[in-house]
Amino acid sequence: MISADIKRLITRQATPYNAEPPAPELTSQWLTPTRSLYVRSHGKIPRIDEKSFRLNISGLVERPVTFSLPELQERFPATSTLATMVCAGNRRNEFALGGRKAPGVPWDVGAIGTCDWQGVSLAQVLKHCGVQAGTKHIWFEGLDAVEGHGDPFPFGASIPLEKAMQEQPGEETLLAWGMNGDPLLPEHGFPLRNVVPGYIGARSVKWLAKIVVSDKPSPNFFVQDVYKVVYDDKPESTANATPIMEFILNSAITEIRRFDNNLRIRGFALAQGSLGNAIERVEISTDRGKNWLPARIITAPGKNTWSLWSATIPAEGVKTVTVRAFDRAGNSQPESQKFNIKGYQLNSWHTLPVAGAGQGA
Amino acid sequence: MISADIKRLITRQATPYNAEPPAPELTSQWLTPTRSLYVRSHGKIPRIDEKSFRLNISGLVERPVTFSLPELQERFPATSTLATMVCAGNRRNEFALGGRKAPGVPWDVGAIGTCDWQGVSLAQVLKHCGVQAGTKHIWFEGLDAVEGHGDPFPFGASIPLEKAMQEQPGEETLLAWGMNGDPLLPEHGFPLRNVVPGYIGARSVKWLAKIVVSDKPSPNFFVQDVYKVVYDDKPESTANATPIMEFILNSAITEIRRFDNNLRIRGFALAQGSLGNAIERVEISTDRGKNWLPARIITAPGKNTWSLWSATIPAEGVKTVTVRAFDRAGNSQPESQKFNIKGYQLNSWHTLPVAGAGQGA
Incomplete structure (x- = not known):
């Protein structure tokens, strides 16, 4: 059962449920309304009773703990982070244009969005537990049950300790119960998820119930085999x-x-998720990359959040429009890209045909 | 008739309708949900038929124009701006603590909020009309009818031409039809308002129907006599x-x-609305300003948008907490402030008693 507002999305896969908004809806405002954020799930969307929900933290800690949601909210100061969430498979369906279709959810450009997340600081929670020497990775595990790879198992992820301990605004990982000022929807991880600014969406685990402090990356299938x-x-x-x-x-x-x-x-542009990075400029081309014009960046740059841009050009003779972006860390998008068999991180120049331009226009 | 979601606010004045959210609700997330933004009106909230609505631009322009809403949306590229809206009278009721009550809406700290506004660039619209030499101010006029000062008249404002022509992200004035990705509510100016980032809320006119390009500031009562x-x-x-x-x-x-x-x-902190300014640091005191501790700024700084902050301190013996902020332009908040008879721009240190601290604690 999918929440009423979410049903408006374009379904890319019915089971498990994966859906994205129509592309124009994505950039009609800077902050993505909850109804417009893509949904990525790997199993059936669990319905969790908030009252019986517990988050368990164990592994290389001085004090293993179990928190109910109210306990977590009482124990640590609430915080708020703006962060872009993006699936590593966003734009996957474009690999097919190169003649080879990648398996997995056939995303167009919409498996991305920017939200205002409410929760507590992972770094502060870890300090409370007392991280032991030798720790290198923090594992996250959900309450969903992924099928099709043997016995059902939960989705999982891990991030390096160094990232987990970031406390700067815009870089800090959250254990989040809220999204755009409301409780999480079931599709987005109710009652709790983590949010890792700058990292692919797969490192932010929904229905988060277990955190393990470890000297190794998570052995979860989605860490070791998938992403x-x-x-x-x-x-x-x-x-x-x-x-x-x-x-x-x-x-x-x-x-x-x-x-x-x-x-x-x-359109949108997103800098690589490196510390302190931001979009530097965006360019468009109407001759598939021979000549480029600057687009107008219409939103102030933020940390680990997208920039929206626009351009107005004479229509005459234009059959395609291509975009490419540059970030402050010196990255630029490639013209084309080698196929990878899982269809991740497609970031070559994005070209769209102009509707009605016709063959001879 | 007040929109259902808005009724949750605390009414500060019933006629005209003025209301603010409970203070804790204000900072539970960075972006203010529409239901939580204060409402400031000077007359009855008009209900406007979008179909018959027109925006007229006249005065010192080469081409006076009248746009329907769809015409405005078609003619200019859509844009999106994050901006804090704040009433010049926010915190007015604190003047009473100094022994002298200021007339006007008795705001607590909640006549402020940060939203994502959707519309078109005022600068681009003005360029389209062709601003004549000698222009110094842009006037805005609403469709409301303010009573109590002679014949009913519309609320109005004006801003200097230089400000109106800003086109940088985060500094640009919008003619806005959207807020947080939805059409404006009647209470927030449906179908059109202007939004001036960095300026007091009174310069952003709701139910905006008339723009006049002029060599003088607007003669409107709210420009000449009120704010x-x-x-x-x-x-x-x-x-x-x-x-x-x-x-x-x-x-x-x-x-x-x-x-x-x-x-x-x-709490929140907001830098003075100067070009390129931002909050530098926030400090709290538990002895009314003898000693100060740094608060933690929990949201990345933006242009003309607030920063949220938090602090955790031992409770023992603490009867009051005081906050003060500093911005990059070198401004700091004063300890106390001379009374002004209209009760505007109160920005002295903000002190709250700690509930339950008691007299002898």
Whole structure:
């Protein structure tokens, strides 16, 4: 059963439920309304009784603890973080344009959104538990049950300790119960999830019930086998690949509208999720990359949050529009990109045809 | 008739309708949900038929124009701006603590909020109309009817041309039809209002129907007589005072909660609305300003948007908590402040008693 407001999304996969908003809806405002945020699930969406819910923290800690939600809310000061959430598979369906379809949820450009998350600081919770020497990774585990790979098991993730201990505004990982000022919807992890600014969505675990402090990355299937960039299906290639952590520099066109003799073009750009990074500039091309024009960045840059941009150009003769972005860390998007068999981190220039331009226009 | 969601607010004045959220609700998230934004009106809230609505632009322009809402949306590219809206009279009721009550809406700390506004760039609209040489001010006029000062007349404002022509993200004035991704509510100016980042709320006119390009400031009563800082009621004092434009550096405590033997303190801080300014630091005191401790700024700084902060301190013996903020432009809040007869721009240190601390604690 999907929440009423969420049903408006475009379903990309019915079971498990995966859905994204229509692209123009994505960038009609800077902050993504809850009804417009993509839903990524790996199993059935669990319905959890808040009263019986517990978060357990164990592993290399001085004091293992179990918190009910009110206990967590009482014990630590509430905080609020703006962060872009993006699936590592966003834009996956474009791999098919290169002649090879990637398996997995066939995302268009909409598996991304920017929300205001409410919760407590993971770093402060970990300090409370007393992280032991030798700790290198923090594991997260949900209350969902993923099927199709043997016995059902929960989705899981882990992040390096160094990231988990960040406390700067905009860089801090949250244990979050709220989204845009409301409790989380079931589709977004009610009653609790973690939110890791700057990291791919898969590192933010919904229906979060277990945190393990460890000297190793999580052994969870989704860390060890799934969210990795690999170029062949040899088991050792996957075993040797590093799990994806930071999201990649990206940009996409969400809307091309004709007005009088002009085209109005809108979209988003997201800097690589590195500490202190931000979008530097966005450019568009109408000749598939021979010449570039600056787009207008219409929102002030933030940490680990997208920038919206727009451009207005004469429509005459324009059959396609291409976008590319640059970030302050010196990254730029490639013209094209080698196929990876799981279809992750597609960030080559994004090109859309202009509707009605016609073959001979 | 007040919209259902808005009725939750605390009414500060029934006619005209003025209301603010409970203070803790204000800072439970960075972006203010529409249901939690204060409502400031000077007359009855008009209900406007979107179909017959027109925006007229006249005065010192090459091309006077009249736009329906769809025409405005078609003609100019849509944009989105995060901006804090704050009433110049916010915290007015604190003047009474100094022994002298200021007339006007008795605001506590809640006549402030930060929203994501959707609309078009005023600068681009003005360029389209062709601003003539000699222009110095842009006037705005609403469709409300303010009573009690002779014949009913619309609320109005004006801003300097230089401000109106700003086009940088976060500094740009919008003609806005949307708020947090939804159409404006009637209480917030449906179908159109302007939003001036960095300026007091009174310069952002709701139910906006008329823009006049001029060599003079607007003659509207609310520009010439009302939103000014004056220290006596002589007509020449008011006539000689400059209308308030930028909002002032400010901070306030929104919540003090006891937990175990600690106090959890939360609040907001807002830098003066100067170009490129932002909050630099926030400090709290438990001895009314003899000693200060740094508060933790929990949200990344933005342009013309507030910062949220929090602090946790031992509760023992603490009877009051005081906050003060500093901004990058070098402003700091004063310990105390001279009374001004209209009760504007109160920004002295904000002190709250700790509930249950008792006289002898």
